Amino acid sequence: MKVAILTSPNQWFIPYAKELESKIPNAKLYFSHKDLKESYGIVFILSYHQLIEQEFLDLHEYNLVIHASALPKGKGWSPLFWQVLEGKDSIVFTLFRADAKADNGAIYLQETLHLSGLELYEELRDKQAKMCQKLCLEFLEKFPTLSPKAQSGEESFYPKRSPKDSELDIAKSLESQFNLLRIVSNEEFPAFFIKEGKKFVLKIYVCDSADSAGGGNNLEILCLELEDYVVLSDLEKKEVLQWRNHPEVAKNLYNQKEISLAEHFAFIESLRQNPKKQYFLLRFCGVGLGSINFGKKSSEEVEFGFFGNPNLSLSGIGRVLEQVSLVFAFDILGAKQLTLEVFARNKQVINLHKKFGFQISKEKEVKGEKVLEMCKDNTRILPLRHCGVE
Incomplete structure (x- = not known):
């Protein structure tokens, strides 16, 4: 059965929509329902902020929506955040069939998300997205044996939140x-x-300074944020381009020519349609540390690279970029093996990778320069044979 995923452009859910697309064979991601010209068996409508006409719903066999409440209670806007504000630590997510009325269709699945009570916005969003992915995959696994049930009980509605709702009472x-x-x-x-x-x-961050003993200028407190290139503001995109074109960064890249602003913006736009590539800006307490990118070579192998913000003089940035890359690749992307390529002359970066368990698997020549291929699997100690070295 043909599957489509529909989400809004330029918003937080896009990386998760791409990840979901990669987990569903032959699925296709769309950013406007008007682009779905052909009929689909299943359309997952996730974090989508446009009105959908009935003629669109009639075109597809199953139009499925996920809402973070125990429908029919909690219809409307931002149900997860309203319930957190109410002090709830168990949030029911409902997968239901869309119809002409908002949050009104027959229910196929419900599952409860349990919270610790300490999650902040980014972690709440992450858990919300993971639950949406889980329900979509569960529906596909159980389809077509699921029996829908009509919503029953007393309904309630949450209003739309606005920036003024973030006001504190001193x-x-x-x-x-x-x-x-x-x-x-x-x-x-x-x-x-x-x-x-x-x-x-x-501004509020989770900071863990347990490992910061020793003082100095090392970067130890982990107040970190990853933001997908496709949702960056134009100003942030220009900042990343300035880093990338800096001579100290460009000299360690295959493409060492200066990238124009138009080329940079076109490349970022192309990422929307490429589920195998993801580029992120890494921030530390609001300050840009650098860029991390991932490329999915297979279902188990992910290639990555990064560069730091050349305008910062803090030590330890490379180590933080590496640590975040490992966590994201193995824990988020589910990679079994992580690979990279580095110029042989770049001894500092090679030594950094080795400290994190990477080993040299192959050597080659690129544009007249010696390049090392390095790899690491998702265990702490990597046998050489896993990287093709005996």
Whole structure:
């Protein structure tokens, strides 16, 4: 059965939609329902913010939506965040069939997401997306044996949230407002308060300084954010381009010519249609540390690369980029083996990779220069034979 995934462009869910597309054989990702010219057996409509006409629904056999509430309770906007604000730590997700009314169709699956009560916005989004992926894959696994059931019970509706809903009351304690702090976005709708007519913005991060003993200028506190290139603002895209074109960065890339702004923007746009490639900006407490990219070579092998922000003088940036790359590749992408290529002259980066368990698997020549291929599997100690070396 042909499967389509429909999500809105330029928003947080895109990397997860791409990941879901890669997990469903022959699935295709769309960013507008108007682009689905042919009929599909199943259309997963996930984090999609446009009105859909009935004629579109009639074109496809199953139009499936996931809502973060125990329908018919909690219809409407941002149900996950409203329930976190209410203090709930168990959130029911409902997969149901779309019909002409909002959040009204027959229910196929329901599953509960359990929260610790400490998750902040980015982690909540991640858990929300993972639950959506899980329900989609479960539906496909059980299809067509699932029996839908009509919604029953008393319905309720959540209103649309706006940036003004992130306002804190300075007369109240942080403890009493912690759930509000959990659902603010530091970039899109940060927490704020008003004092004597002036607006003050607060940003919240999880910081673990347990390993920061020893002082110095090393980067140890992990207040990290990964943001997909495709959702960056134009200003952020230009900043990444400036790093990439810096001589200290470009000299270690295969393509060492200066990239134009038009080329850069066109490349980022092409990533929307390429589920095998992902590029991220890595931030530390709001400061851009560098860029990380992943390429899926097979279902088990992922290739990666990164470069740091050449305008920063902090030590330890390469180590942080490497650590984040390993976690994302093995824990998020599910890779069994991680590979990379590096110029043989780049001794500092080669030694960094070796510290994290990478081993040289092959040598080759690229544009007259010696290049090393290195790899690591998802165990702590990597036998040489796993990398093709006996």
